[in-house]
Structures are given as C-alpha cells and as structure tokens.
Amino acid sequence: MDGVKLHGVWASPFSTRVVWALKLKGIPFDNIEEDLSNKSALLLQYNPVHKKIPVLVHGRRPVCESMVIVEYLEETWPQYPLLPTDPHERAVARFWVKFIDEKGLNVWMVYRSVGEEQEKAMRESLEMLSILEEHGPNKGKKFFGGDSINIVDIAFGGVAYWMGAIEEVSGGKMFDAVKFPRLNAWMADFECLPVIAENLPDQGKLRKHLARLREKRLSLSAHK
Structure with missing residues (x-):
C-alpha cells in the first residue's frame, strides 16, 4: 500500500484534529496544503460530495470528515488507543x-x-x-x-x-x-x-x- 497523505489547511481545526491523531499514533504522513480558493483536482476527486478538507488518503483510498478519519486511524493503527475498550x-x-x-x-x-x-x-x-x-x-x-x-x-x-x-x-x-x-x-x-x-x-x-x-x-x- 502507498503511504498516508493528508489534504488539509493549516488554519483548519478539522485538519488539525487529524494531524493530532496521526502524531499521537506515530503514523508517518505527507501533508498536502490545499488552497480552498483554488481547490486541487485531487481534492475534488477524493471528496466529490462535499469538496472539503480534510481528506486522508491511504493506499490511494480517500477517507473524508475529520472524526470519521480519526476513527479510521483508530481501527487501522491500534497503537495509542483513542477509544476505550469497553x-x-x-x-x-x-x-x-x-x-x-x-x-x-x-x-x-x-x-x-x-x-x-x-x-x-x-x-x-x-x-x-x-x-x-x-x-x-x-x-x-x-x-x-x-x-x-x-x-x-x-x-x-x-x-x-x-x-x-x-x-x-x-x-x-x-x-x-x-x-x-x-x-x-x-x-x-x-x-x-x-x-x-x-x-x-x-x-x-x-x-x-x-x-x-x-x-x-x-x-x-x-x-x-
């Protein structure tokens, strides 16, 4: 599988949520800064419904919405659990x-x-x-x-x-x-x-x- 990429914006709390989860879990990733006044073709391709950041791309498969992404990270990388076991x-x-x-x-x-x-x-x-x-x-x-x-x-x-x-x-x-x-x-x-x-x-x-x-x-x- 290809590595992890995050399409986001530095000032966005939603992007930052995902960055925190990635860092806490020690997951290497490439950060791709988007210009929301001129959205990249990849962003529009990966999130054709809302056309918003953040979008996590893992193995060329996109995951959208910040807390959905955090749950995806939790299910994919078990280190530093973010959800209780009970x-x-x-x-x-x-x-x-x-x-x-x-x-x-x-x-x-x-x-x-x-x-x-x-x-x-x-x-x-x-x-x-x-x-x-x-x-x-x-x-x-x-x-x-x-x-x-x-x-x-x-x-x-x-x-x-x-x-x-x-x-x-x-x-x-x-x-x-x-x-x-x-x-x-x-x-x-x-x-x-x-x-x-x-x-x-x-x-x-x-x-x-x-x-x-x-x-x-x-x-x-x-x-x-």
Missing part, C-alpha cells in the same frame, strides 16, 4: 464526539455572524460549554479520556483552541475561565502536551487569517 465506554465517547461536532458549530456561527444571529450563537455556545463543564473530565483526571488523550479530547480541542481567536476577531465573548474552571484546566493540560503544542497553528497568524476571512465574508454579505 463497548459502553466507547459508545459514551462517540456520544460526546457527536455532541461536540453538532454544538460546536455555534462557535463558528459567532465568527460568521453579527447582531441577533451572533447573540443566539453565543448563547448556544455557552450552553455547550456549561454542559461540558458539568460532564467533562472527571475530577482528578486531566482529560476526557482520563490520564491520556482520547477521541473526545481531539474533538473538543478542535473547538477550544480556535475559540480565543474567534472571540477576538468577532467580538463575541464565550469562554470565561472563572465560570468554566474544569474546562480551563483541561485546555491548559491539553495545549501544553508536546504532541499537541507542536501541532497547533500560531495564534497570531491564526487571528490575522480569521480576521481577513471574516472581513471578506461580511463585505460580500453586505453587497448581496
């Missing part, structure tokens, strides 16, 4: 991944919107954070997976790290360290882990990138 615990982990993927979209709506629409997205983002604060990492444990990162940590990491940049760029406040002490501690533990820290986009560069895209998006909306 069937019920696996189901619970998948529940939280689905919850984060669905509710985390509100964080991006804060970035993409203004006015009442943004306020609604902020309220729903705060509701998500409140639920995760209550049901997140157990006391005495660093991560959702216990003492080591699992698939839920990877899913939420793709929301948490981008939240600060989104708040600054959009002006929509969501995260309060005092209100969410458990999540705040989780973020600190997660982001200082070398394999995570070494594979995070630079915050300054990320904020400039998001600000530029948001300005362009709002400008196009105003002229419709």
Whole structure:
C-alpha cells in the first residue's frame, strides 16, 4: 500500500484534529496544503460530495470528515488507543464526539455572524460549554479520556483552541475561565502536551487569517 497523505489547511481545526491523531499514533504522513480558493483536482476527486478538507488518503483510498478519519486511524493503527475498550465506554465517547461536532458549530456561527444571529450563537455556545463543564473530565483526571488523550479530547480541542481567536476577531465573548474552571484546566493540560503544542497553528497568524476571512465574508454579505 502507498503511504498516508493528508489534504488539509493549516488554519483548519478539522485538519488539525487529524494531524493530532496521526502524531499521537506515530503514523508517518505527507501533508498536502490545499488552497480552498483554488481547490486541487485531487481534492475534488477524493471528496466529490462535499469538496472539503480534510481528506486522508491511504493506499490511494480517500477517507473524508475529520472524526470519521480519526476513527479510521483508530481501527487501522491500534497503537495509542483513542477509544476505550469497553463497548459502553466507547459508545459514551462517540456520544460526546457527536455532541461536540453538532454544538460546536455555534462557535463558528459567532465568527460568521453579527447582531441577533451572533447573540443566539453565543448563547448556544455557552450552553455547550456549561454542559461540558458539568460532564467533562472527571475530577482528578486531566482529560476526557482520563490520564491520556482520547477521541473526545481531539474533538473538543478542535473547538477550544480556535475559540480565543474567534472571540477576538468577532467580538463575541464565550469562554470565561472563572465560570468554566474544569474546562480551563483541561485546555491548559491539553495545549501544553508536546504532541499537541507542536501541532497547533500560531495564534497570531491564526487571528490575522480569521480576521481577513471574516472581513471578506461580511463585505460580500453586505453587497448581496
């Protein structure tokens, strides 16, 4: 089989989720940076339905959608397990991944919107954070997976790290360290882990990138 290739974008939380999983499992891969304003023929070939990143290519066979890719990696490479062995615990982990993927979209709506629409997205983002604060990492444990990162940590990491940049760029406040002490501690533990820290986009560069895209998006909306 050919090696592993990842079609992604440096600033994308969805691409970064896959990078974390690959790095945690020690899987060598070629990173192919896509230009979403001029998508490559290979990306369109590999993901003809959504035409989005990330796409993992393993043995010339593509796998799409970030958390689907992470599960594929889990099933293909057993080293550094990202899912529990107990069937019920696996189901619970998948529940939280689905919850984060669905509710985390509100964080991006804060970035993409203004006015009442943004306020609604902020309220729903705060509701998500409140639920995760209550049901997140157990006391005495660093991560959702216990003492080591699992698939839920990877899913939420793709929301948490981008939240600060989104708040600054959009002006929509969501995260309060005092209100969410458990999540705040989780973020600190997660982001200082070398394999995570070494594979995070630079915050300054990320904020400039998001600000530029948001300005362009709002400008196009105003002229419709």
